[in-house]
Amino acid sequence: MQLTPKLTQPIGFDDYLTHHDGSDRPQELIDGTLVDMPPPTWMHMLIAKFLVQVLDQAIVDSGRDDDWTTLAVSGQRTGESTSRLPDVAIVPFSTIDDVLASAVLMAPAPLVIEIVSQNWQDDYLIKLAEYETLGIPEYWIVDYQGLGGTRYIGRPKQPAISIYTLVDGEYQVNLFRSGEAIKSAIFPERVLSAEAVFSAGQPRYLRLLS
Template sequence: MVQALPKHKLVTFAEFVEWYPQTGVRYELHDGVIVEMTPPVGDHEEIVGFLVGEIVTEYKRLKLPYFIPKTAFIKPPNKESGYSPDILLLNRPNLANEPLWKKESTISQSASVPLVVEVVSSNWRDDYHKKLADYEEMGIAEYWIIDYAALGGRALIGNPKQPTISIYELKDGEYQVSQFRGDDLIMSPSFPNLNLTANQIFQAGV
């Protein structure tokens, strides 16, 4: 039997992982608070599926020791948080250095994560603010925010708002952002030959 969701109580990451129910419902831990994730819609899942295929094809072509897990957490060090990104690209050789990987499929070192991708849904503030700050602090080299429905704030994606892909690259410990819209060819530091436009991603390759 699944334990009841803790109410009005901050929990540690260890408590969160022990509690996590195997029901198909996704949860994350944000600074000790358990957050139920909004069920994804079809467009969201099509974009995730399309991108997984493109990224896997590219890292195999480059013979890189990467893989994309079905379910795994990113735990920022020294924080009671755990995030489950839409796409988490892992560097297999570094997993031997991850203390929580074998038992909890959790990573906490930037060397394990070449790339994180979030496809924006109604909780867009988490992607643009909380996760962005934590991934930057961790030293994750590349972070994509795919805002296909233009949900983010105008200060983030322009006024009038329009579908935008924001690619954050870590330089000297800080993220520098490049944004792509319409027929712009996206530029990924990890995969410079990916050869995809923003619209191809928004339309999931259609």
């Protein structure tokens, strides 16, 4: 998601948890600086909603519904003075007190998802490094417009889903395009096509016409 820096004095993480400036716009904390999150597009919101539903069902099917749930735009602390707002995250009930108190997870989420917008470098470079360092086991980048650099999604550019899996402290990536089934180490039994994710971003009447 594209970020808009907010010109304020640097603040600490504890102050961020209680910060209110009178607006309803979500804000990330990046190295002590508040950054406004622009409103997501219609397609962005539909894909996020679809993924929440899919992951919640996968959690039930795997028998972990007593342990995990899926939330949209739940905070994830990634550094001493940095906190991100992943578009989708699996949240353990064992850490739900963090979310209830401040809407920010202190421990690594089992899985986070970012849906790419114009500023794709944030998702493929900066957040990737933060999530890897933090130790998040699985990180999905849903690039439904094919905006990422060719080093990440190949040539010619096309919609793609990159799944980064933590192996011995380092991310290993698998790339999935339309017509391919997504493979998740956390949900190996779950069958989900990349095309189903991309199609979720279309209003229902457009899907019926296609």
